[in-house]
Amino acid sequence: MNPILDADGTAQSLEAVALARAIEALLLDATVQVPARLVQPLPGGGSLFVMPALDARIAITKLITFTPANAGTGRPAIQGDVVVFDVATGERLFVLDGPTVTARRTAAVSLLAAQKLAAGKKGPLLIVGAGAQGRAHLEAFAKGLPLSGVMVASRSDASAQALVEHAQTLGVPATVVRDPDEALAHCPLVVTCTPADGVVLRARPRADAFIAAVGAFTPRMVELAPDLCRHVADQGSIVVDTADAVHEAGDLIQAGLDVARYPTLKDVVEGRVKARSGPVLFKSCGWAGWDLAAARAALAALRPSAA
Missing domain, CATH: 3.30.1780.10 (ornithine cyclodeaminase, domain 1)
Structure with a gap:
């Protein structure tokens, strides 16, 4: 069968x-x-x-x-x-x-990266985008990390509220936030999982922040402001999911960064990435x-x- x-x-x-x-x-x-x-x-x-x-x-x-x-x-x-x-x-x-x-494996990749790279694994977790990827990331992080709470930002109030209610069924306190940039100051864990048709985060993250940006997978797609990406490159660490990101990581490409110089998740798993202080940006583009x-x-x- x-x-x-x-x-x-x-x-x-x-x-x-x-x-x-x-x-x-x-x-x-x-x-x-x-x-x-x-x-x-x-x-x-x-x-x-x-x-x-x-x-x-x-x-x-x-x-x-x-x-x-x-x-x-x-x-x-x-x-x-x-x-x-x-x-x-x-x-x-x-x-x-x-x-x-697609939703589950993308969220699991983000979870693995967070388990390996995030300094503040309890969160709170900020999820920007409340669609299928937002739900999958909530479920994965709630299962694989000791989350203390979740904040959800979405351009759809109904979607944001639905994801908050789902978080509560998982035993994770959750709230809707209107301004993700303001919430960024309170959240050491961040996931952006939007259609990537425009910038959704502009503020500079906390020094202990881990950001998984999964929405953009072409050079023209973007979720993160160029200044945010350049700040993390200067003050912290950038890791990409695979070497294919050199052609696909719109957030980094539009920030004018040399994507080829950044380590991959494989480098992290194999122990070739040395820990650095400062924020971490994990850019995920997808891979078979x-x-x-x-x-x-x-x-x-x-x-x-x-x-």
């Missing part, structure tokens, strides 16, 4: 802490191969992503569309699937819901390797004897 998992089934197979551990293990695995992804522009401003990856046991292809025009329509901006194959037999093992994988890690975690959850 080759199960096709819906969004709920995919979410149940991707517990946040286990997924973060799967991502860490993947970064230490020399058998992992991740070819360049294909991004095909579509009429109307959308994009088709074809993202393959493999290791010694499984191969995956993530096939999704990204349609920014769906914002506010009730249709998701990201739609598609992750198909998982057995390398030895060629058998299709299962299919995961693409948007759920993260989807491969999600497929590994799902395989372990669905077929424990095969993991």
